[in-house]
Amino acid sequence: MRNLLVTENITKKFGGLVAVNKVSIEVKEQTFTMLIGPNGCGKTTLINCCTGILKPTEGRVLFGDTDITGWPTHKIYEVGFVRSFQIPLPFLGLTVLDNVLGAMRNSGEAPLKAPFRRLWVQEEENNMEKAMEILRRVRLDNHWDKPSHTLGAAQLKMLEVAKGLASGARLIALDEPIGGVDPASADEILTHVAELKKEGLTFLVVEHRIDIAAPYADYIYAMDLGRLISQGTPSEVLNDPKVIEVYLGKGVEAC
Amino acid sequence: MITEQSRNSKNILGLFLKGEVITTVAILVVLTYFLVSRGLPMVLTIIIDFAVFAIVTMSLNLETGFTGIPQFGRVLAVIAGAFAVGAIPGRIMAASMGLPWGLKYAKDSIHYQISPELTQVLANSWVFSLLFLIFCVTIAAASGAGIGWLTSRPAIRLKEAYLGISLLAFGDFFMWVGHNWEPLVGGSTAVYVPDPFRIFGGGRFQAVVIVIFLVAMLVYAYLNRLTSSPFGRSLKMIRDNEVSAAAAGKDITRIRTQSLVIGSMLAGVAGGLYVIYTGTVTAMGYSRLVWTFWPWAFMMLGGIGSTTGVLLGVMVLTIMRTMITVYRFQLFGFLMAWGINPLWLEYTLMGAVIIGVILFLPHGLVPEKVQPMLPAGRVKKLFSGGMAAKPR
Numbered sequence: 001m002r003n004l005l006v007t008e009n010i011t012k013k014f015g016g017l018v019a020v021n022k023v024s025i026e027v028k029e030q031t032f033t034m035l036i037g038p039n040g041c042g043k044t045t046l047i048n049c050c051t052g053i054l055k056p057t058e059g060r061v062l063f064g065d066t067d068i069t070g071w072p073t074h075k076i077y078e079v080g081f082v083r084s085f086q087i088p089l090p091f092l093g094l095t096v097l098d099n100v101l102g103a104m105r106n107s108g109e110a111p112l113k114a115p116f117r118r119l120w121v122q123e124e125e126n127n128m129e130k131a132m133e134i135l136r137r138v139r140l141d142n143h144w145d146k147p148s149h150t151l152g153a154a155q156l157k158m159l160e161v162a163k164g165l166a167s168g169a170r171l172i173a174l175d176e177p178i179g180g181v182d183p184a185s186a187d188e189i190l191t192h193v194a195e196l197k198k199e200g201l202t203f204l205v206v207e208h209r210i211d212i213a214a215p216y217a218d219y220i221y222a223m224d225l226g227r228l229i230s231q232g233t234p235s236e237v238l239n240d241p242k243v244i245e246v247y248l249g250k251g252v253e254a255c
Numbered sequence: 256m257i258t259e260q261s262r263n264s265k266n267i268l269g270l271f272l273k274g275e276v277i278t279t280v281a282i283l284v285v286l287t288y289f290l291v292s293r294g295l296p297m298v299l300t301i302i303i304d305f306a307v308f309a310i311v312t313m314s315l316n317l318e319t320g321f322t323g324i325p326q327f328g329r330v331l332a333v334i335a336g337a338f339a340v341g342a343i344p345g346r347i348m349a350a351s352m353g354l355p356w357g358l359k360y361a362k363d364s365i366h367y368q369i370s371p372e373l374t375q376v377l378a379n380s381w382v383f384s385l386l387f388l389i390f391c392v393t394i395a396a397a398s399g400a401g402i403g404w405l406t407s408r409p410a411i412r413l414k415e416a417y418l419g420i421s422l423l424a425f426g427d428f429f430m431w432v433g434h435n436w437e438p439l440v441g442g443s444t445a446v447y448v449p450d451p452f453r454i455f456g457g458g459r460f461q462a463v464v465i466v467i468f469l470v471a472m473l474v475y476a477y478l479n480r481l482t483s484s485p486f487g488r489s490l491k492m493i494r495d496n497e498v499s500a501a502a503a504g505k506d507i508t509r510i511r512t513q514s515l516v517i518g519s520m521l522a523g524v525a526g527g528l529y530v531i532y533t534g535t536v537t538a539m540g541y542s543r544l545v546w547t548f549w550p551w552a553f554m555m556l557g558g559i560g561s562t563t564g565v566l567l568g569v570m571v572l573t574i575m576r577t578m579i580t581v582y583r584f585q586l587f588g589f590l591m592a593w594g595i596n597p598l599w600l601e602y603t604l605m606g607a608v609i610i611g612v613i614l615f616l617p618h619g620l621v622p623e624k625v626q627p628m629l630p631a632g633r634v635k636k637l638f639s640g641g642m643a644a645k646p647r
Contacts, residue, residue: 053498077504089499091492093560095627102492103503106485111513114486115477124485124629147625163503 001028003062004171004202005050005081010059012042012049019045021226022059027171027204032197032216035206036237037223038246043206044086046223047173050204051083052076063171083173084164086206088156090148097144099159100131103166131166137192138162154181161189165196173204183212190216214238222246279571279620286574293581299464301577306464306471307529309569312550313478313562314521320560320623321482322514323494325415328406328422330546332519334429334538335402336395336526341440341536344391345449348373358438361446370447378453388451391527392470399523402429403516411511426543433538445535452531467528474521478562481517488628490514491560544602552605555612558619567620572608576601 005027012020020042027033035043048054050061052073061069063081076082082103091099104127107113108120135141138158143151151159157177164172177193178186186209193203194216207213214220220237222230230240237243290297311333318326342361349356354369377384406425413421433440440446455462481487489510492500501507526546530536549572557568579587583597590597612619 051502053501072506073498073501074504074506077502082504083502085499085502089496091495091499093491093495093623093625094488095625098488098628101485101628102488102500102505105504108485109489111481111486111517114484115480117480117484120485121629128629145627167504 001030002064003027004029004064005204006062007046007050008060008062010046010049010056010061012045012054013057018226020049020056023223023226023228024059025221025228025231027202028219029170029202030197030200031218032193032203032205034213034217034220034234035204035223036208036210036220036243037229039208041223041246042226043223044175047083047175047204047206051081051173077167077169080168080170081173082164082167082169082171084160084175084177086175086179088153088160090151090156090159092147092149094148095145096135096140096148096151096159097128097131099148100134100162100166101127103163104131104168131162134162134165137165138189154185157181158189161192169201171202171204173206175206176208177205178207178209178212186212210238279567283571283574286578290574290577290581296460297577297581299460301573302468303464303532304577305569305573306468307525307532308550308553308573309471309566310474310525310528311522311546312553312557312565312569313474314518314525315550316554316559316562316565317478317482317490317521318514318518320554320565321487321490321494322511324422324511324515325419326422326515326518327419327547327551328424328426328543329522329550330541330543331406331422331426331429332399332403332522333526333529333546334426334433334541335398335519336523337530337536337541338429338433338440338526338538339394339398339523340391340527340530341446341448343394344387345370345373345446348376348387348449352376361438361441363441363444366441366446370449373449374447374453377449377451381454384451384454387449388466388531391448391451391531392524395523395527395530396520397523399526400516400520402523403519404512406519407512407515411508411515423543423547426547430538430541430543433541440536440538442538445537447535448530450531450534463532467532470524470528474524475562475566478521482562483628485628486513549605552608552612554619556608556616556619558621558623560623561619561621564619564621564623571620572605575604579604 003026007023007025009022009024010020011018011022023042023046035046037043045054049056052068052071052075055070059069060067063076063079066079068076068079068081091102094102101124106120106123106127108124113119132141132144135144138161140155140158140162143155148159157180161174161177164174178189181189190213197203205213214234217234220232220234221228222237222240222243224246229242229246230237290301311329315326315329318324346356346360349360349369352372354372355365359365377387406422409421434442436442452459452463482490489500489505492503492505493507493510497507553568553572554565555568556572557566558564579600583600587597587600
């Protein structure tokens with residue numbers, strides 16, 4: 001399997017604080033790669049550096065064969081790499097459907113073309129059908145015409161996933177897709193992600209709830225204090241003493 | 256039960272809102288009666304003020320209401336349009352007629368001699384008048400758009416308050432340039448603009464009003480179509496959340512620039528048309544109070560993000576403003592006894608409106624609706640074949 005996303009010694013410093021310290025990870029095509037670690041260990045910062053929201057202080061980010069280090073977010077979207085956010089950031093002034101449509105492309109976004117509905121309405125209708133299909137998958141189809149601010153917390157998470165799917169990306173970085181979601185819905189979201197993986201998508205997932213998410217993962221990277229401390233298959237990483245230590249503290253013998 | 260209750264409360268809210276609109280309309284009717292009883296010129300004045308400020312306020316609404324740019328420098332693009340119409344077309348005419356046209360053109364002693372000659376040429380030819388008008392609108396739009404683009408370069412990457420302050424400063428800067436650099440538009444004295452409507456003779460005023468009103472309606476139709484499109488959706492996405500919009504593939508800087516350029520272009524047209532209507536330009540006439548903060552008050556009253564609401568806001572306040580200007584000493588003369596000069600009531604009104612709207616009507620008279628970008632009928636038709644589980 002080819003590597004879809006590779007980071008080479010990514011370092012991100014905020015003044016004196018080294019949030020991410022020489023982290024190199026590889027995300028293989030058509031996998032569910034998980035990134036775990038305690039709060040503040042730099043998982044989200046790493047994702048931000050990969051998706052252009054932050055510029056890494058050092059290191060390189062490769063997507064396929066393209067060096068995307070320091071590219072703006074919208075250009076990274078264009079090569080097929082999108083992300084969702086830990087705290088859902090819906091577009092409050094738009095309907096649920098328009099939130100999803102907004103993550104798609106339509107030539108009517110050009111201001112010269114926009115006033116002439118005839119030129120883009122066919123594209124829009126095609127997009128709408130795709131968007132409704134996606135909404136049905138995440139079970140938001142009944143809410144398609146509601147303002148997005150009327151959704152509940154779990155539904156907003158679903159909407160984030162839907163926006164990621166709508167973009168037609170090859171790699172989707174999900175920042176805590178099941179954080180704050182009840183276990184049943186969480187399994188549902190992850191089952192769905194696993195299905196999409198079979199269809200050819202690749203996922204890089206930041207998640208705290210290892211117990212629920214790990215069974216779905218193909219490969220896990222664990223971070224602590226900005227460094228990579230372990231990697232491997234789920235069973236390897238979850239049994240790694242270093243990983244157990246950062247989550248549970250040192251064992252009795254160590255005292 | 257819960258749904259029924261919420262539906263009831265919605266109905267009551269709906270009635271209350273409707274009541275508000277009905278009251279507004281009733282007050283407007285009474286005010287309009289008073290004003291209309293003063294004769295046609297008063298009606299025409301209201302229409303022209305409405306039309307010019309409607310264009311400016313709708314352009315402000317595009318940038319602020321739809322894109323979230325804190326446009327506190329609306330006056331800048333208006334000035335660009337006004338100065339361009341004051342400085343360029345007359346000079347071109349003067350040059351082609353062998354009259355002084357360079358830096359001397361705006362010098363008052365020379366200017367007052369040549370400007371009647373220029374207008375005389377237009378007054379004799381329909382073709383010239385029409386071409387002149389089209390040219391004026393074009394350069395007003397171009398210079399508005401140009402200045403919008405120029406200011407966007409350093410400013411667009413700034414965040415909210417800093418962007419607002421920068422835009423405000425740009426606006427004032429250009430007013431003072433115009434005031435102090437005489438060759439541009441005469442400095443502290445006025446520059447006359449050749450009048451393309453002189454050809455209508457006694458019907459000049461009516462003709463100007465009709466043309467400018469039609470332009471305002473065209474702008475309204477254009478903005479409605481522009482914003483109910485994928486482009487409009489991108490604008491709202493950026494307004495609601497920049498980071499999330501970027502993650503959805505929107506080029507924030509480019510789209511904000513586009514919005515600023517289109518808005519500034521329209522504001523420039525308004526500035527140019529106002530100059531054609533008044534026939535003169537004086538730099539000091541373009542203050543940030545009238546051309547930035549009044550449009551803000553209109554927009555806030557009408558409903559930020561609602562193009563139709565903005566029109567209503569401009570209408571209400573224009574009529575009230577005209578009412579005050581006309582009747583201030585008759586109706587409010589008693590305030591003199593308390594040491595308040597009714598001369599300033601107009602300004603008091605605008606301030607009171609802004610405060611009142613923030614306190615009691617934060618979404619304006621016609622709040623922005625959250626609805627699909629395509630008309631509801633089309634969306635429903637699309638989903639009627641069992642696409643959506645329960646289309647409403």
